[in-house]
Amino acid sequence: MKVLGVLGSPRVGGNSDILLDEALAGAKDGGAQVEKIILAQRKISGCLDCDQCDETGVCAIKDDMTEIYEKILESDAIIHSVPVYFWSMTSQMKAYLDRWCAFFDANWRWHKHIYPRMREKGIAVITVCGDPDVHTADPVVSSFKNTAKFAKLRWIGAVQASAAAKGEIERDQRAKRSSYELGRKAAQKESMEP
Numbered sequence: 462m463k464v465l466g467v468l469g470s471p472r473v474g475g476n477s478d479i480l481l482d483e484a485l486a487g488a489k490d491g492g493a494q495v496e497k498i499i500l501a502q503r504k505i506s507g508c509l510d511c512d513q514c515d516e517t518g519v520c521a522i523k524d525d526m527t528e529i530y531e532k533i534l535e536s537d538a539i540i541h542s543v544p545v546y547f548w549s550m551t552s553q554m555k556a557y558l559d560r561w562c563a564f565f566d567a568n569w570r571w572h573k574h575i576y577p578r579m580r581e582k583g584i585a586v587i588t589v590c591g592d593p594d595v596h597t598a599d600p601v602v603s604s605f606k607n608t609a610k611f612a613k614l615r616w617i618g619a620v621q622a623s624a625a626a627k628g629e630i631e632r633d634q635r636a637k638r639s640s641y642e643l644g645r646k647a648a649q650k651e652s653m654e655p
């Protein structure tokens with residue numbers, strides 16, 4: 462069992478990074494092998510909608526997504542962690558998510574060679590927003606939840622937290638605990654939420 466953590470904040474050691482580490486600790490304690498990718502430290506361009514991947518399932522852009530695609534395919538579950546930027550996700554996370562396009566054909570079906578490696582894969586998201594109302598991140602959660610539903614991935618769940626200053630989330634025991642539990646759940650293959 463491999464659990465991949467994907468950090469969408471450029472603030473390494475910040476709030477979503479802290480919660481992602483909690484989740485990965487939970488996954489590790491649940492018996493999974495874990496790995497973290499910090500998107501801001503990689504070069505990831507936006508999708509060009511060039512249609513080349515429709516035929517091949519291979520993205521025409523040659524950047525760090527080439528390696529990340531393989532890590533996605535190898536993992537059993539992916540936990541994303543991202544702060545809210547202007548009522549949406551960060552540009553780093555959005556570029557990464559848009560590049561998932563290469564997994565699908567022109568009819569938005571999994572490419573045949575991709576499907577066996579994506580089937581049953583778990584997907585989860587952790588959000589942090591400066592607003593005290595954690596529901597500010599609902600559109601971000603919807604993006605991931607709808608992606609999971611559309612692609613028939615295994616939805617593990619979401620943790621939504623609030624913090625503004627770097628590292629402030631350290632004081633939020635509930636968010637840390639929930640993230641840890643999310644990670645433990647990601648390490649169980651049968652975990653499923655409607």
Ligand SMILES: Cc1cc2nc3c(=O)[nH]c(=O)nc-3n(C[C@H](O)[C@H](O)[C@H](O)COP(=O)(O)O)c2cc1C
Nearest residue numbers: 470472475476477544545546547548590591592624
């Ligand atoms: C460019 C930018 C835009 C932001 N937009 C929002 C926003 O729309 N709503 C919100 O609640 N917080 C917003 N925030 C605050 C961050 O979500 C908050 O500081 C969060 O804790 C950052 O997480 P991090 O430490 O993981 O980077 C914004 C922060 C930045 C830098």
